[in-house]
Amino acid sequence: MAGPLQGIRVVEMVGIGPGPFCGMVLADLGAEVIRVDRPRGTTVPGLEDPKYDVLARGRRSLAIDLKKPHAAEAVLQLIERADVLIEGFRPGVMEQLGLGPDVCLARQPKLVYGRMTGWGQYGPLAKAAGHDINYIAISGALHAIGRAGDVPVVPLNYIGDFGGGAMLLAVGVLAALLEARRSGKGQVVDAAMTDGAALLSAMMYGFKAAGRWNNSRGENLLDGGAHFYDVYACADGRYVAIGAIEPQFYAELLVRCGIDDPAFEPQLDPRHWPLLKHRLADVFKTRTRDEWCRLLEGTDACFAPVLDWDEAPRHPHNRARETFIEIDGVVQPAPAPRFSRTAPDRPAPPPRPGEHTDAILRDWGVDDALIEQLRQQGAIGAEPPRG
Numbered sequence: 597m598a599g600p601l602q603g604i605r606v607v608e609m610v611g612i613g614p615g616p617f618c619g620m621v622l623a624d625l626g627a628e629v630i631r632v633d634r635p636r637g638t639t640v641p642g643l644e645d646p647k648y649d650v651l652a653r654g655r656r657s658l659a660i661d662l663k664k665p666h667a668a669e670a671v672l673q674l675i676e677r678a679d680v681l682i683e684g685f686r687p688g689v690m691e692q693l694g695l696g697p698d699v700c701l702a703r704q705p706k707l708v709y710g711r712m713t714g715w716g717q718y719g720p721l722a723k724a725a726g727h728d729i730n731y732i733a734i735s736g737a738l739h740a741i742g743r744a745g746d747v748p749v750v751p752l753n754y755i756g757d758f759g760g761g762a763m764l765l766a767v768g769v770l771a772a773l774l775e776a777r778r779s780g781k782g783q784v785v786d787a788a789m790t791d792g793a794a795l796l797s798a799m800m801y802g803f804k805a806a807g808r809w810n811n812s813r814g815e816n817l818l819d820g821g822a823h824f825y826d827v828y829a830c831a832d833g834r835y836v837a838i839g840a841i842e843p844q845f846y847a848e849l850l851v852r853c854g855i856d857d858p859a860f861e862p863q864l865d866p867r868h869w870p871l872l873k874h875r876l877a878d879v880f881k882t883r884t885r886d887e888w889c890r891l892l893e894g895t896d897a898c899f900a901p902v903l904d905w906d907e908a909p910r911h912p913h914n915r916a917r918e919t920f921i922e923i924d925g926v927v928q929p930a931p932a933p934r935f936s937r938t939a940p941d942r943p944a945p946p947p948r949p950g951e952h953t954d955a956i957l958r959d960w961g962v963d964d965a966l967i968e969q970l971r972q973q974g975a976i977g978a979e980p981p982r983g
Contacts, residue, residue: 599626599940615684624931659950716788744814760792
């Protein structure tokens, strides 16, 4: 197992969404991550075949019934040998299982205990159910996304689950690991998607305070309000994305599009944006998307075609960088970012829940007598026959 996190051991209490994404990122970077799964697994709707559960790649899976006697003790023995634990249950669930931070840190004082929730570990909404759309709604981010005069647009679950949630949990875990190396002490990382979505909006809040951003969707610099930062339909019904913010890039765009209309000169005056947007839309409807690619792609006009899920892996730039890989027949994004000296290994396919239960318990030094006791209680499955 290679990568910059080689030698780091992580226990992942399996959930869905942002927790597994964080576990995937840590495993992609070389950490040894084991998934503590439910006996029947944690089925993601529509992904009953494990090979399609891309967020589970690169790890081994241990299935254990944590409601059985002594099951928590087995997990605590794993934690004694771990650097990190990540969990994504509602506040209080890990404590009910006998695996709360106080118990775990008593067994492993240097443990980084990463907690992923939507609302955070405390606050009026802490124990309420929710999903990405709810968390980004109270951050202000959802209100800002959409067309002028229309309802907010749901931006998949990138902002709350993955950007403001999983990525910031990974950053927090890595920061706490560095601090633990100095102090010899672990700590709890409380990663709330509401906090993260708000943090991702930091620049916009700065613009708002400066009077350069308003509460009306589709009227601002980066929300589709500006004619030089938007998506346009082409003659064939496909789309291109334009992001020519800087004056020199804007000038390049106009020259290459054959636009010499003086009306386009006041680039940054919002009063002109609606009219210029209509005129630029008419320009892009004169050619197909591929024709615009031949004219603009690779120039300083800040241009890109809008690709679908099938087209993106085949784009020459993505192919050159191997941005997408195929694992067990499933096309998926490759690990990122890139490292010049400690490049990670290619991820292993996602495991079946419980596929490595016995190997993990033995490899991590869990007491043999306890393993047998768990098996007799039905907390873990019967040991598979030896080859």
